[in-house]
Amino acid sequence: MLQIPEHKIPITEIETNFDVQIFVKREDLIHQKISGNKFWKLFLNVNQYLESKPQNPLLITFGGAFSNHIASVSAFGKEFGIKTVGIIRGNELENNWQENPTLSEASKNGMDFHFVSREDYQNKEKLTENFSNQYPNSLIIPEGGSNESAVEGVQYMLGNDTKDFDYLCTAVGTGGTIAGISKFAEAGQKVLGIKVVRDDSLEKTILEWSGKGNFELVNADENRYGKISEENVRFINWFFDEYQIPLDPIYTGKLMQTIFELAQKGFFPKGSKVLAFHTGGLQGIKGANLFLKNKGRELISLNL
Numbered sequence: 001m002l003q004i005p006e007h008k009i010p011i012t013e014i015e016t017n018f019d020v021q022i023f024v025k026r027e028d029l030i031h032q033k034i035s036g037n038k039f040w041k042l043f044l045n046v047n048q049y050l051e052s053k054p055q056n057p058l059l060i061t062f063g064g065a066f067s068n069h070i071a072s073v074s075a076f077g078k079e080f081g082i083k084t085v086g087i088i089r090g091n092e093l094e095n096n097w098q099e100n101p102t103l104s105e106a107s108k109n110g111m112d113f114h115f116v117s118r119e120d121y122q123n124k125e126k127l128t129e130n131f132s133n134q135y136p137n138s139l140i141i142p143e144g145g146s147n148e149s150a151v152e153g154v155q156y157m158l159g160n161d162t163k164d165f166d167y168l169c170t171a172v173g174t175g176g177t178i179a180g181i182s183k184f185a186e187a188g189q190k191v192l193g194i195k196v197v198r199d200d201s202l203e204k205t206i207l208e209w210s211g212k213g214n215f216e217l218v219n220a221d222e223n224r225y226g227k228i229s230e231e232n233v234r235f236i237n238w239f240f241d242e243y244q245i246p247l248d249p250i251y252t253g254k255l256m257q258t259i260f261e262l263a264q265k266g267f268f269p270k271g272s273k274v275l276a277f278h279t280g281g282l283q284g285i286k287g288a289n290l291f292l293k294n295k296g297r298e299l300i301s302l303n304l
Helices: 037-051 068-080 101-108 124-134 148-157 176-184 202-210 230-243 252-264 284-294
Strands: 011-014 021-025 058-063 083-089 111-116 139-141 167-172 190-195 215-219 273-277
Touching (some): 021 252, 037 068, 037 139, 037 148, 037 176, 058 068, 058 124, 068 083, 068 111, 083 101, 083 124, 101 111, 101 284, 148 176, 148 202, 167 252, 190 252, 230 252, 252 273
Parallel strands (some): 058 083, 167 190, 190 215
Antiparallel strands (some): 011 021
16 A cells, blocks of 8 residues: 655745745655655545555556646556556657657656547546446546545645645646645635636536635636746746746746735735645656747756
8 A cells, every 4th residue: 555755845935025924835845756736636546446456456547748647647657566558638649759758758657658639538538438448447547636535635735734824825727636725724724726727617626525615716827738928937947046946837837926926916914824835747847848949938947
C-alpha cells in the first residue's frame, strides 16, 4: 500500500507591500516526479484500487499533449510498479509524440499511449466503457484526476499548519482540489479558487463534492487552458527572481498573479493571512517554452 510521505511541506511567506500577509504552501515539493495536488488526488484512488488486490493492476487515464495529470500518473506507475495507459487527445500526435517533452517523459516512465481524435475524446463515457470492457481489472481515472476519492485525498494538503489562515487559495481546473480544500477547511476559513478554464458548471460540481458553500471562484484574466499571455510570463519570471519559487503558466502562475492583483485592489480585508497552495505542474514549462519559442516570444527563464 502507498504511504503518506513523512517529510513536512514548507510554508513560505511572500514579502510584499500589501496590507495582507501572503504565504505559499509548497505542495510541488511533495514528490520529485508526482507533483503537488496530483499526488494527493491519486493517493486514495490507487490505494483503494490496490486494496481489491487486482490481477495485473493497470491505471488508465485521459489527458492532452502537455497534461500534468498524464505526467503524474505515469510517474506514479513507475514509482509503485503499476502499468499505465494514457488516452491522449489528438491523433495527430501519434507519429511525432517523441518530440513532446511530457509524452516523451511519460513513455520513459513506462506509459503506453492510445491516441484518439479530438472529436472522439469529447465522448469520454464511451471511451471509458470501451476500455473498461477491454481491461476489466483496470482503474480508469478521469481527466485531471478529479472524483470523490481525489477530493478525500486532498485533505492531506491541510493540517495544523494551515488552520490559522483566513484564506485558502488554489488554481481551479477540474474542481477536485478546491472541493477537497473546501470540504476539510476549518470553520470560518474562506476558500478562494482562481479559475483557469471556462466551465460554467464548476461551481455546481465543486459544491456537490464539497458539501459546503465556503468557497468563491474568481476568473483569471487568461482563463483558458494553454493560453499563455506575455504579462503572465513576465510575472512568472519576476516572481522567481524575487522569491526563488518557480511557477507554471497554466495554473500557479495565474494563481499568484491574480492573488497579487486582488491584494492590490483591496479584495482581502486588511491584516488577512492568505495561503496559496502551490499545486505543482512545473513539468509543463518545457512544453510552454516550445510554444513560446516557435512564436518568437519571451521564454519562462527558470533554472529548473
